[in-house]
Amino acid sequence: xxxxxxxxxxxxxxxxLGHRVSEWCGHAPMLEEDLAMxxxxxxxxxxxxxxxxxxxxxxxxxxxxxDLAYLRGEREYRNCLLVERRNGDFAQTxxxxxxxxxxxxxxxxxxADSADETIRxxxxxxxxxxxxxxxxxxxxxxxxxxxxxxxARRMAEAVExxxxxxxxxxxxxxxxxxxxxxxRAALRPAWEATIDHIFGExxxxxxxxxxPQTGGRNGVxxxxxxxxxxxxxxxxxxxxxxxx
Amino acid sequence: MANEMPxxxxxxxxRNGLSHKHCGSIHAADEVMALQAARDVYTRRGEGxxxxxxLSSAITASDPDQAGENFExxxxxxxxxxxxxxxxxxxxx
Numbered sequence: 001x002x003x004x005x006x007x008x009x010x011x012x013x014x015x016x017l018g019h020r021v022s023e024w025c026g027h028a029p030m031l032e033e034d035l036a037m038x039x040x041x042x043x044x045x046x047x048x049x050x051x052x053x054x055x056x057x058x059x060x061x062x063x064x065x066x067d068l069a070y071l072r073g074e075r076e077y078r079n080c081l082l083v084e085r086r087n088g089d090f091a092q093t094x095x096x097x098x099x100x101x102x103x104x105x106x107x108x109x110x111x112a113d114s115a116d117e118t119i120r121x122x123x124x125x126x127x128x129x130x131x132x133x134x135x136x137x138x139x140x141x142x143x144x145x146x147x148x149x150x151x152a153r154r155m156a157e158a159v160e161x162x163x164x165x166x167x168x169x170x171x172x173x174x175x176x177x178x179x180x181x182x183x184r185a186a187l188r189p190a191w192e193a194t195i196d197h198i199f200g201e202x203x204x205x206x207x208x209x210x211x212p213q214t215g216g217r218n219g220v221x222x223x224x225x226x227x228x229x230x231x232x233x234x235x236x237x238x239x240x241x242x243x244x
Numbered sequence: 245m246a247n248e249m250p251x252x253x254x255x256x257x258x259r260n261g262l263s264h265k266h267c268g269s270i271h272a273a274d275e276v277m278a279l280q281a282a283r284d285v286y287t288r289r290g291e292g293x294x295x296x297x298x299l300s301s302a303i304t305a306s307d308p309d310q311a312g313e314n315f316e317x318x319x320x321x322x323x324x325x326x327x328x329x330x331x332x333x334x335x336x337x
Binding site for chain 2: 033036
């Protein structure tokens with residue numbers, strides 16, 4: 001069922017990154033960011049909920065958003081590796097956000113013309129959110145890259161740590177035969193243009209990666225994802241069906 | 245970190261046709277970041293459609309010690325426009 005699998009990939013990307021960003025709640029360097037990051041996390045989790053709900057309907061086995069988010073193990077998760085990377089420092093968190101949003105913004109723009117009504121609905125809302133995430137994370141990348149000696153060093157390290165995970169964004173995955181979702185490979189020029197523009201102002205350069213890391217779409221993840229899911233899923237697993 | 249960043253006053257306009265109203269302050273490194281912080285802190289629930297930010301240090305405020313001479317006009321009742329009759333045909337003004 002290619003549409004179900006493709007929706008899961010998309011939903012998993014959003015819930016995993018949403019959870020990662022939410023880990024900053026209460027720990028951000030200043031109150032302003034302590035509100036901005038949960039705002040962004042909730043944007044992502046909101047999108048994930050709609051996508052899981054729809055995936056459950058497409059599958060037709062009676063599984064809902066909670067079943068799909070909380071009762072699948074690490075090997076069943078289909079998110080790309082980029083979104084599961086640990087928060088690291090503020091530079092790494094902001095760069096990860098920029099890399100993802102710079103991909104999703106053109107993705108949802110393209111999805112706004114989808115023949116599928118639910119996809120169009122998600123796209124209409126998400127495209128504005130992703131535009132804001134690009135702006136927010138991008139401004140930080142510029143200021144850290146072009147800031148003090150320490151901030152520039154941390155930003156350059158973040159590029160080194162994360163860039164090798166960006167190629168996976170453009171893999172077709174399960175969406176290869178799904179015509180209601182955008183062609184991911186076709187979004188590369190738009191993504192590169194956004195990154196190059198911001199890197200230009202930040203004094204960073206986009207590295208060439210000879211051996212990109214992939215595997216997330218096949219359920220092959222880094223060890224960090226299991227730890228993250230253990231925390232994220234613990235309440236639901238301890239109290240199945242709990243509501244609040 | 246917040247100590248290294250200047251303070252900005254935030255003004256939000258709730259709707260077209262109304263004026264911007266002061267709603268609080270935020271820390272940010274520059275005006276672009278200040279607008280973003282203001283958006284994240286003060287417009288999460290659809291509070292407005294326009295934001296102004298201004299450096300707190302750019303505001304000149306009245307001296308509280310001069311409150312008497314500034315704000316207590318005393319018995320100058322002639323400053324209130326209540327000394328003429330409005331003809332009934334005019335209706336509400």
